[in-house]
Amino acid sequence: MSNLTPEIKQTPAVLSFNYEAFKANLEQRLEKYRTVVTADTVKQAKETATELNKLKTELDNQRKEAIRYVSAPIKTADDQMKECVKLVADGRQEILDQVAKFDQVRLDGLREDLIGRRDRLRAESKIDPEFFGTADDLSDLVKLGNLTATDRVTNKAAQAVADRVNAELQLQQTVERRLLELENASYRAGLSIPLQREHIEHFLFDPEEQYTERLQRMLDIEVTRQREAEAKIRQKAQREEDQRRAEEAREQARQDRIAGQGRENQEGEAEVxxxxxxxxxxxxxxxxxxxxxxxxxxxxxxxxxxxxxxxxxKPVTQSSGDSERFTxxxxxxxxxxxxxxxxxxxxxxxxxxxxxxxxxxxxxxxxxxxxxxxx
Incomplete structure (x- = not known):
C-alpha cells in the first residue's frame, strides 16, 4: 500500500512570445503619447488615455487566454489527483469510525464497571443517600487510559472510586458524631433543652472549623435567650406570689372583721x-x-x-375663699x-x-x- 503511487509524466508548460522586441516596440509607441497637459492639450490627453486603456485591456485578455490554454491540462490533472486523495481519506475515515465505535463499547463497559464498584462500596459501608455526592460523577474516570490491554479497570481508577466513596463515608460519620455530641454540648453550654438537628441543619455539613465556630455562636445566642426567658418567668412568678399574699392578707383581715362584728352583735353592743x-x-x-x-x-x-x-x-374639709360646685x-x-x-x-x-x-x-x-x- 505504501508503494501505491500514480505514474505521473511531468512536462513543463511552455508559453513564450517575442518579449524583447514587443516591449521595445511598445515603449517606442508609448513615447509618442507622452505630453504635457495644458488648456490647449487637455482634450487630446483625454483621448490618448482612452486609447491606452483599450490597448491595456487587449493585452491583458491575450495573457489570460494564453495562460488558460496552457493551464488546462494542469487543472485536469489536479482535479484527478484530488479525487484520488479523497478516496484515500474516505477509506481512512471509515476505519476511524469503526475504531471510535469499538472504543465507545470499551468505555461503556468501563463506566458500568466503575458505577458497579461505587454502588457496592456504598452498600458495604451503609452510606445513607443524603450523603451521596463526592462519588456521584465518575465521568472524568471514563477514559481508555483507565483500561488495561484486557479491558480491565486499572488499579488507579479503582482506587479513585474507593477514595470518593470513603469521603462520603467520612462525611456521614462526621455528621453522626456531631449530632451525638450536640446534646452534651448544649448541656455544657447551660441550655436546659438541647439543640436539635433542625437548629443546625444549615451548617451541619460545613468543614470542622467553620462548624465549630458557628455552633458556638448559636449556643451563646440560645443561652442568652434562655437566661432572659428565665428572668421574665421569675419576675412573673414573684408578682403572682406578691399578689397572692396580698389577697390572702385582705381576706384574712375581712374574716377577722366579720368575726369581730359577729361577736359584737352577740353581745348586743354592736353599732352601725x-x-x-x-x-x-x-x-x-x-x-x-x-x-x-x-x-x-x-x-x-x-x-x-x-x-x-x-x-x-377621711373627709376633706373645704378651704376658705372662693368655691366651685362639682358633681x-x-x-x-x-x-x-x-x-x-x-x-x-x-x-x-x-x-x-x-x-x-x-x-x-x-x-x-x-x-x-x-x-x-x-x-
Whole structure:
C-alpha cells in the first residue's frame, strides 16, 4: 500500500512570445503619447488615455487566454489527483469510525464497571443517600487510559472510586458524631433543652472549623435567650406570689372583721359604724370617680393595708375663699352587719357624707349583693 503511487509524466508548460522586441516596440509607441497637459492639450490627453486603456485591456485578455490554454491540462490533472486523495481519506475515515465505535463499547463497559464498584462500596459501608455526592460523577474516570490491554479497570481508577466513596463515608460519620455530641454540648453550654438537628441543619455539613465556630455562636445566642426567658418567668412568678399574699392578707383581715362584728352583735353592743373605713370593711373593691379623682391614687389606696384605709378616706374639709360646685358620681361596696335595712344604710351614709356641710346627697341607691344572700 505504501508503494501505491500514480505514474505521473511531468512536462513543463511552455508559453513564450517575442518579449524583447514587443516591449521595445511598445515603449517606442508609448513615447509618442507622452505630453504635457495644458488648456490647449487637455482634450487630446483625454483621448490618448482612452486609447491606452483599450490597448491595456487587449493585452491583458491575450495573457489570460494564453495562460488558460496552457493551464488546462494542469487543472485536469489536479482535479484527478484530488479525487484520488479523497478516496484515500474516505477509506481512512471509515476505519476511524469503526475504531471510535469499538472504543465507545470499551468505555461503556468501563463506566458500568466503575458505577458497579461505587454502588457496592456504598452498600458495604451503609452510606445513607443524603450523603451521596463526592462519588456521584465518575465521568472524568471514563477514559481508555483507565483500561488495561484486557479491558480491565486499572488499579488507579479503582482506587479513585474507593477514595470518593470513603469521603462520603467520612462525611456521614462526621455528621453522626456531631449530632451525638450536640446534646452534651448544649448541656455544657447551660441550655436546659438541647439543640436539635433542625437548629443546625444549615451548617451541619460545613468543614470542622467553620462548624465549630458557628455552633458556638448559636449556643451563646440560645443561652442568652434562655437566661432572659428565665428572668421574665421569675419576675412573673414573684408578682403572682406578691399578689397572692396580698389577697390572702385582705381576706384574712375581712374574716377577722366579720368575726369581730359577729361577736359584737352577740353581745348586743354592736353599732352601725360611722367611720367610712369601717363602713366599707376590709373587702372594699374600689371607688369609681366620674370626675376629679386620679385613678392611680385610687389603685394605690385599694392596695394599701387595712389600717391605712380609714386615714385615706377621711373627709376633706373645704378651704376658705372662693368655691366651685362639682358633681360626683360614686360607687361603693361595703360589708355591713347583717339585719340593716336599706333605709338605715341610706340614712347612715347620707349623714356621713353630708356631715361636713359642703356636700348634699341628691340620689342614693342601695342594692344587696346576691352572692351575700346566697352565703
Amino acid at each position: 359604724p360611722r367611720d367610712v373605713g369601717e363602713l366599707m370593711g376590709a373587702d372594699y373593691v374600689g371607688v369609681d370617680y366620674a370626675q376629679g379623682v386620679d385613678r392611680t391614687e385610687t389603685m394605690a389606696i385599694d392596695a394599701a393595708p387595712e389600717h391605712e384605709l380609714d386615714r385615706a378616706y 360626683l358620681t360614686v360607687t361603693m361596696t361595703a360589708t355591713l352587719p347583717a339585719g340593716m335595712t336599706e333605709a338605715q344604710i341610706r340614712a347612715q351614709f347620707q349623714e356621713f357624707i353630708e356631715g361636713p356641710g359642703n356636700t348634699r346627697v341628691e340620689f342614693m341607691m342601695v342594692e344587696k349583693d346576691e352572692e351575700t344572700e346566697a352565703a
